Amino acid sequence: MKSFKACKCCKKEYSTEQMFIACTKYVGIQSFAPYNLFSLELRDCNCGTTLARRLPIIEQQLVLA
Ligand SMILES: [Zn+2]
Numbered sequence: 001m002k003s004f005k006a007c008k009c010c011k012k013e014y015s016t017e018q019m020f021i022a023c024t025k026y027v028g029i030q031s032f033a034p035y036n037l038f039s040l041e042l043r044d045c046n047c048g049t050t051l052a053r054r055l056p057i058i059e060q061q062l063v064l065a
Contacts, residue, residue, distance in 0.1 A: 001015070003015045004016050004017050004019070004020050005020050005051060005053070007045040007047060007049055007051060008049065009045065009047050009048075009049040010045060010046070010047035010049070012045060012046065012047070017053070020043070020051075020053065021043070021053075023046070024043035024044055024045055024046075024051060025043060025044040026041070026042075026043055027042040027043055027044055027050060028041075028042050029041055029042070029055070030042055030052070038054055038055060039054075039055050040052040040053065040054055040055065041053045041054075041055050
């Protein structure tokens, strides 16, 4: 089964998006607007490595509101 995301540094695998959100620490949002319609949410792995999650448009509006 393909995992949602894996940390390149400590090799920890996050099998689902929900698990990724639950196990990482929120850092901030990196927005590319108006050049791109998506933003990246930055989250820290337990080892301190920052991982990015692409936010769907709907969710992005909720976060930025
Ligand atoms: Zn890690």
